[in-house]
Amino acid sequence: MRLLSSGPINRPNKRKSRSSAYIFPALLSTNPYSLARTVLQLQVLRNGGNSKEEEAGSKMNPILPQKRTASNDVVSSPKLPLYFTAPAMEVRLEEFELFAIDRLRVLKGVSDGLARGRNPIEMDNLVGDLWKKNMRLSDVSEMINKDIISHFVLRLVYCRSDELKKWFLSMETALFRYRFRLQNLESQRATVGEFGLPYKAVIGAELESLKEKLWQVARSLGQTPPTDEPIYYKVPFEEVPDLVASRRVLLQKGYAFVAGSQLVSLVVTQFRSHLSKALILTNRKWTTTIREREKDRLTPIVEALSTSYLGPDYSQSNEYADISLKDIDQVSKSSFPLCMRHLFEKLREDHHLKHGGRMQLGLFLKGVGLKLDDALAFWREEFTKKVGSERFDKEYAYAIRHNYGKEGKRTDYTPYACQKVISSAPGVGDHHGCPYRHFSEDNLRAALGRMGLSSRGMEDVMDKVKNKHYQLACTLTFEAVYGTSCDAGINHPNQYFEEAQKVLKPKTPTALV
Amino acid sequence: MTRDEIGNREEDMIIDDPKPKIQNPDEFNVHYLRIYYGNLFPYSDIHKWLSYGHDGKHPGCDEFYFGRREFSFTLENDVYLRYKSFKNASAMEDAIKSNFPYKIDIGAVYSVDPDKRHAYAQSGTNVFTPVERELVFDIDITDYDDVRYCCSGADVCSNCWPLMTVAIKVIDTSLREDFGFKHILWVFSGRRGVHCWVCDPKARRLTNEQRSAVAEYFRVYKGNENNAKKVDLMGHSLHPFLARSYVDYLKNFFEGELQATQSLFSSKEKYEKILEMISDEDIQSELRGKWENSARSSLSEEATSLLRWEQLKKMLQSKKQKALSLRTCIEEIVFTFTYPRIDLEVSKQMNHLLKAPFCVHPKTGRVCVPIDPNNCDEFDPMAVPTLSQLIEEINSGGFRMDVDGDDSDRSLLGKSIKFFRSSFLEPLLKSCKEQIEKSYKTKIEKTKDSFSW
Numbered sequence: 001m002r003l004l005s006s007g008p009i010n011r012p013n014k015r016k017s018r019s020s021a022y023i024f025p026a027l028l029s030t031n032p033y034s035l036a037r038t039v040l041q042l043q044v045l046r047n048g049g050n051s052k053e054e055e056a057g058s059k060m061n062p063i064l065p066q067k068r069t070a071s072n073d074v075v076s077s078p079k080l081p082l083y084f085t086a087p088a089m090e091v092r093l094e095e096f097e098l099f100a101i102d103r104l105r106v107l108k109g110v111s112d113g114l115a116r117g118r119n120p121i122e123m124d125n126l127v128g129d130l131w132k133k134n135m136r137l138s139d140v141s142e143m144i145n146k147d148i149i150s151h152f153v154l155r156l157v158y159c160r161s162d163e164l165k166k167w168f169l170s171m172e173t174a175l176f177r178y179r180f181r182l183q184n185l186e187s188q189r190a191t192v193g194e195f196g197l198p199y200k201a202v203i204g205a206e207l208e209s210l211k212e213k214l215w216q217v218a219r220s221l222g223q224t225p226p227t228d229e230p231i232y233y234k235v236p237f238e239e240v241p242d243l244v245a246s247r248r249v250l251l252q253k254g255y256a257f258v259a260g261s262q263l264v265s266l267v268v269t270q271f272r273s274h275l276s277k278a279l280i281l282t283n284r285k286w287t288t289t290i291r292e293r294e295k296d297r298l299t300p301i302v303e304a305l306s307t308s309y310l311g312p313d314y315s316q317s318n319e320y321a322d323i324s325l326k327d328i329d330q331v332s333k334s335s336f337p338l339c340m341r342h343l344f345e346k347l348r349e350d351h352h353l354k355h356g357g358r359m360q361l362g363l364f365l366k367g368v369g370l371k372l373d374d375a376l377a378f379w380r381e382e383f384t385k386k387v388g389s390e391r392f393d394k395e396y397a398y399a400i401r402h403n404y405g406k407e408g409k410r411t412d413y414t415p416y417a418c419q420k421v422i423s424s425a426p427g428v429g430d431h432h433g434c435p436y437r438h439f440s441e442d443n444l445r446a447a448l449g450r451m452g453l454s455s456r457g458m459e460d461v462m463d464k465v466k467n468k469h470y471q472l473a474c475t476l477t478f479e480a481v482y483g484t485s486c487d488a489g490i491n492h493p494n495q496y497f498e499e500a501q502k503v504l505k506p507k508t509p510t511a512l513v
Numbered sequence: 514m515t516r517d518e519i520g521n522r523e524e525d526m527i528i529d530d531p532k533p534k535i536q537n538p539d540e541f542n543v544h545y546l547r548i549y550y551g552n553l554f555p556y557s558d559i560h561k562w563l564s565y566g567h568d569g570k571h572p573g574c575d576e577f578y579f580g581r582r583e584f585s586f587t588l589e590n591d592v593y594l595r596y597k598s599f600k601n602a603s604a605m606e607d608a609i610k611s612n613f614p615y616k617i618d619i620g621a622v623y624s625v626d627p628d629k630r631h632a633y634a635q636s637g638t639n640v641f642t643p644v645e646r647e648l649v650f651d652i653d654i655t656d657y658d659d660v661r662y663c664c665s666g667a668d669v670c671s672n673c674w675p676l677m678t679v680a681i682k683v684i685d686t687s688l689r690e691d692f693g694f695k696h697i698l699w700v701f702s703g704r705r706g707v708h709c710w711v712c713d714p715k716a717r718r719l720t721n722e723q724r725s726a727v728a729e730y731f732r733v734y735k736g737n738e739n740n741a742k743k744v745d746l747m748g749h750s751l752h753p754f755l756a757r758s759y760v761d762y763l764k765n766f767f768e769g770e771l772q773a774t775q776s777l778f779s780s781k782e783k784y785e786k787i788l789e790m791i792s793d794e795d796i797q798s799e800l801r802g803k804w805e806n807s808a809r810s811s812l813s814e815e816a817t818s819l820l821r822w823e824q825l826k827k828m829l830q831s832k833k834q835k836a837l838s839l840r841t842c843i844e845e846i847v848f849t850f851t852y853p854r855i856d857l858e859v860s861k862q863m864n865h866l867l868k869a870p871f872c873v874h875p876k877t878g879r880v881c882v883p884i885d886p887n888n889c890d891e892f893d894p895m896a897v898p899t900l901s902q903l904i905e906e907i908n909s910g911g912f913r914m915d916v917d918g919d920d921s922d923r924s925l926l927g928k929s930i931k932f933f934r935s936s937f938l939e940p941l942l943k944s945c946k947e948q949i950e951k952s953y954k955t956k957i958e959k960t961k962d963s964f965s966w
Contacts, residue, residue, distance in 0.1 A: 213753045220752040237692060238719065241726030247752045251730075254693025254715070394591060425735070425857070428656050440742070 080179055080191050081144065082271065083278075086152045089145065096153055097301050102134040103150035104305065107171040114174060115419040115491055117468045120181070127178035156290070156298075157305045159283040163414075169279065173272045180264050192263055195270050199239075202232045202257060210250065214257060217250045231260040240265050323369045325378055335500035337474060337493045338435045338447060339421055340364050346431045351385040356424060356432040358396075360416055362403050367415035367494040372404045417492045418471050436461075436470040453480050541878035543589060545900040547613050553903060554609070555871055555930055560602035562938055563619070565712075566945030573953025581644075583620030583627040585866050586612055595620075595866075596627040615875045618866035621646035622717075643863040648694075648716040648724060650731075651859040651867065652680050653706035660850045662775050662783065667876070669705040669894060672774035677707050678889045679766045680853035683758045684709060684731065685886040691754055692727070696941045698933075699884040701897060703874025707884060708867060712941055714948060721862050728860040730754070733852050742790050744845045744852070748837035751844065758852070759844060767847045768822070777850065778804070778821035779814040787825075790846055792838045796828055870933070873900055882929040885936065898925040 158168035457480035464473035621643035736743035
């Protein structure tokens with residue numbers, strides 16, 4: 001792979017007794033492919049200050065080449081950085097934090113858009129808007145620098161745990177994907193070139209022999225086969241997992257034939273794979289050196305940044321703690337969102353739930369405040385009706401304790417947010433997932449009827465469902481059932497529960513009768 | 514979520530039946546099991562397979578490779594032992610012979626000996642993580658309960674087993690033609706399903722994401738009792754993989770063998786299920802009316818069923834311009850009944866354990882023997898040797914107890930072992946050895962270069 005092209009590395013002048021400046025050797029070095037690690041120096045300067053050693057008000061020294069393109073579109077014309085290596089530059093401490101916050105707003109917006117089930121075109125527009133709003137600067141090269149700096153700062157923030165890494169990786173990859181799509185064809189080709197991929201276009205006799213099947217693939221996607229000579233790349237199938245998974249490519253003897261228009265998939269996979277490895281390295285550096293060294297300066301900033309925008313995770317229930325077993329049936333009817341109500345009803349009916357359902361409902365109940373002992377009693381009461389108490393103890397009790405962090409790795413698992421519930425794949429015999437997505441229309445209408453929706457309310461909800469806005473459908477259901485508006489929108493089943501409880505018991509937050 | 518410690522229990526096997534007591538003491542009991550593991554289980558074949566050529570004989574071998582493979586044992590009283598690993602074949606043999614597990618599962622090859630995983634820190638360079646694992650598939654006939662009428666749950670018979678046969682054909686063909694894999698082992702799961710082990714080096718090194726992609730590529734059936742239409746092909750023409758599966762296997766199977774054994778349209782309950790899959794209400798009611806009127810015809814169940822299928826096809830053909838979704842309705846119906854339903858979770862994660870070939874199924878006493886994908890029509894799950902049959906054979910002296918893993922055609926298990934060796938193990942080992950040789954040579958060349966001036 002080729003390195004991201006950069007100008008000469010600007011070595012800062014050696015200054016004596018600089019208590020303020022700090023050099024991190026290979027702090028964020030990320031290129032695993034070159035033998036000599038790029039030594040990166042991220043100098044962070046204090047702002048203001050009166051010591052003559054300090055670099056007051058020093059400006060950034062951008063290193064990257066300043067490509068000025070003809071287009072005025074500030075989103076697509078600057079080169080799309082691949083973040084392979086962090087260049088050497090000086091950054092003010094306040095910019096360290098502010099740039100990261102702006103980028104975080106973009107990532108949170110992406111996360112929100114995905115959770116609401118926006119289609120790709122909507123996401124293109126959303127990303128374009130978010131970027132303009134938060135990351136735009138008048139000077140193109142400064143914009144690129146902000147882009148790069150904010151990314152690397154957030155790497156520090158989000159490398160520190162598996163859950164943070166996963167979120168960051170997903171959002172940065174999604175951001176990259178849509179920014180790539182927004183680029184014009186020429187810029188896209190340039191970006192692909194940056195990755196230095198060795199794949200060749202299919203030509204001549206080989207192309208002829210495959211044409212029939214390639215057209216078949218195009219037709220299976222609802223596309224008309226191209227009239228002029230299309231370009232197809234022969235790529236090992238492992239490089240384009242999402243195209244394989246959705247059967248959007250022809251496969252033959254281990255190779256996928258990727259159309260020019262599908263290149264985005266290829267580069268996104270590369271991007272993701274690279275970032276994933278980089279995060280592991282960054283985490284190592286953070287835990288072994290940086291965190292301690294920076295405990296008075298960067299570490300507090302880094303630690304604060306990660307908790308600020310992800311929203312509550314409901315792993316510790318608050319005022320509505322101590323939901324008691326004797327009330328649980330009544331509470332399920334009064335305050336559970338449809339997904340959990342369905343699981344709960346099925347559990348009472350069948351005295352059993354498959355694994356997906358146990359996870360989704362079990363973690364939800366934990367978030368609602370059901371204590372471990374009560375949880376064990378609850379599941380035991382149901383399951384022993386079907387499988388007997390010995391089997392319950394042997395096969396299911398362990399998993400429940402596991403969810404509460406009392407077994408195995410002892411991770412305290414967090415209840416699923418809507419995004420996760422919606423994207424699950426219930427199969428034969430399953431009852432988890434999001435009813436707005438996974439139920440047939442008839443079944444959904446029946447379920448909504450049981451929740452007490454009027455026919456007009458139901459039409460509004462079904463309309464949202466038809467447009468794949470599952471969370472909005474759930475929000476409308478909430479508003480119809482409780483007669484109050486929910487402006488924030490539902491994005492977590494436990495949020496639905498808490499909001500419902502707020503409506504039902506506005507004055508006595510700790511009692512649950 | 515699949516976390517290491519929580520283990521991957523085969524839910525269905527345990528949940529559907531009451532506490533496992535020996536249902537038929539003639540088929541399975543501990544005593545027989547001991548004799549089986551004492552004399553019949555092919556230890557060295559399994560060891561050779563899982564060593565993938567790293568037998569220590571070539572300088573390019575990794576002699577610790579086998580020792581980093583995880584095994585798990587399920588013992589008599591449901592005691593479950595994970596993270597077992599063995600230095601070599603005889604260590605494995607000793608462990609099995611001292612535990613006599615009811616079930617042996619094979620897991621992944623890890624970065625360090627599973628046995629010693631706690632000795633390594635969870636961070637830094639020595640993380641305990643899977644590095645290689647066969648690409649595996651698990652097809653279980655209980656996942657077809659909504660489309661088979663002869664049996665349900667744990668039962669299987671000669672009428673519904675062909676669903677497994679056609680699944681093997683579809684998946685095997687695709688693995689070879691589309692993905693280019695060569696070293697594929699199909700194994701009878703012992704009661705009501707099949708497992709598939711893809712052992713090419715490329716397959717073993719796939720990441721979880723890539724495994725997930727392959728599983729999703731194979732996935733067509735989406736849904737459960739909450740939605741009526743479980744196969745949605747969107748009205749567009751089929752992807753070449755689906756088209757080939759349809760034309761080569763599924764269509765004929767549906768119209769021939771499946772109709773003959775299941776008579777899919779012969780009763781109202783049965784045909785309603787199919788009518789629901791047609792998205793056009795008018796067509797539904799027209800057909801419904803026709804069939805209600807002919808309910809008391811003199812034709813046999815099978816003939817009625819075939820006739821109604823023809824009528825349905827004809828009507829859909831003539832009306833397919835009405836809506837896009839109708840254009841693939843016929844295929845959707847065929848796919849719903851016949852297309853393979855794999856257990857996605859089994860394939861997606863490297864750390865998922867899967868039952869070892871040549872184990873004995875505790876409920877049926879049958880040995881988990883390999884299935885020849887080129888002859889899978891001939892495979893009969895009822896004819897698979899049981900423990901008691903094998904023990905009987907030993908007792909009557911028809912078995913040569915001095916040979917390790919007898920593969921003669923004369924013994925019950927011999928044919929299976931012979932097939933395992935000749936069709937799977939030998940070509941696999943040959944290819945592995947070539948691979949080891951090649952990468953060793955490359956390594957030598959490289960070090961040579963670095964010393965040249």
